[in-house]
Amino acid sequence: MELTGNYFDGRTSRAHRVTLAVRDGMVHLGGDIERSTPLAQMRVAERIARAPRKLTFPDEATFEADDQGALDALLQATGHRDSPVVRAQQSWRGALAALGVTVGVVVLGYLFVLPAGADLVARTLPVAVERQMGQGTLALLDRHVFAPSRLSEARRGELAARFARLVPPGTVEGPAPVWRLVFRKSRIGPNAFALPSGDIVLTDEMVALLNDDGAVMATLAHELGHLHGRHLTRRLILGSAVAAASLLVSGDASSLVAGVPALALDLRHSRDAEREADDYAVALLERNGLPLAYLERVFVALDGLEENGAVPAYLSSHPATAERLARVRAHTR
Structure with a gap:
């Protein structure tokens, strides 16, 4: 031929x-x-x-x-x-199968591989590096969200001293994290959260909502649980990994840069992280002989806001209040 x-x-x-x-x-x-x-x-x-x-x-x-x-x-x-890949490209069935495999790999990677990798990195990351990651976040929030606390210095000192006297739970692996209690007045309502820098931020609105120092201690114990689990560090690492993966796919660095401030302001945790922090709070209260009713009061107070349609950012990703109450009450039986 x-x-x-x-x-x-x-x-x-x-x-x-x-x-x-x-x-x-x-x-x-x-x-x-x-x-x-x-x-x-x-x-x-x-x-x-x-x-x-x-x-x-x-x-x-x-x-x-x-x-x-x-x-x-x-x-x-x-x-x-032709190679199997080339033959598959010429077949709509092969192309559809390849698309399905690709989507499956991406979904599994996002749901399981990335979180597991972020958890591994967070747990092996030196504390000094973690503290540097958290530096500047509070300053960013002060510019956009917070104002100086209006609680008196004596009141702030009283709450900080009471929390400092609590003994960390001995049943939880690892030493208690180093923390600093920071008070702020918030534009977004009752809130409390922990930053990788070790700062636990408590808003005036949360103190007023709870109107119970024992419930405030339970709230702070929950946030100390987030520090202990390095939850926000894991979230920041996961968010950065997702942004980096998007950069590799799209080649657009602007999306990575633009997402950094939003990532710093997005302080929510996964529901699993919230359950871990609840368990830590339960262990801390029990270690110090405090009633778990304090933690129940926190959930009930926040649930009241939810029923009134005034859901604070604190509730945006937390498990349902009924579920959290059931978990706490299970410890009292």
């Missing part, structure tokens, strides 16, 4: 009219260009719907057949077979 087509030497754009034939394991050209090359050294381009299929020589010269069907027949006669 002999084919006609164009030959390009790879150095100029000039097309040379040639004929191509395969004999005894050799590719022979005739016409404007005469050359012979072992068939085993030739490369066959992938099949593309409307583009001509090319044969490439070892020196990057190429041949394009006038009749693509005849070229396919010649390739088949020489025993050439």
Whole structure:
């Protein structure tokens, strides 16, 4: 079988009219260009719907057949077979299966691999590095969300001293994290959260809502649980990993940079992290002989806000109040 087509030497754009034939394991050209090359050294381009299929020589010269069907027949006669990947690309079933596998890998990676990786990094990260990650976050929040606390210095000192006297739970693995209690007046209502820097932020509105120092201690114990579990560090690492993955896919660095302030302001935790922090608070209260009713009062107070439609940011990702109450009450039985 002999084919006609164009030959390009790879150095100029000039097309040379040639004929191509395969004999005894050799590719022979005739016409404007005469050359012979072992068939085993030739490369066959992938099949593309409307583009001509090319044969490439070892020196990057190429041949394009006038009749693509005849070229396919010649390739088949020489025993050439496209790779499974190329064949799958030509099949809508293969393309659909590949899409399904890709989506599955992405979903599983997002749901399981990334969180597990973030957890591993957070738990092996030196505390000094973690503290640096948290530096500046409180300043950012002070510019956009908070104002100086209006609680008296004596009142702030009283709450801080009472919490400092509590003994960390001995049943929880690892030493108690270093913390600093920070009071702020909030524009977003009752709130309390812990930053990687070790700062536990308590708003005036939360103190007023609870109206019970024991409930305030339970709230702070919950936030200390977040510090102990390094939950926000894990969330920041996970968010950064997702942003970096998006950068690799889209090639748009602006999306990564633009997401940093939003990530710092997004202080929510996963429901699993909230349950872990609740368990830590229960262990701390029990270690100090304090009634778990203090923690129940926190949930009831926040549930009252939810029923009135005034849901604070503190509740945005927490498990349902009924579920949290049931978990705490299970400890009292």
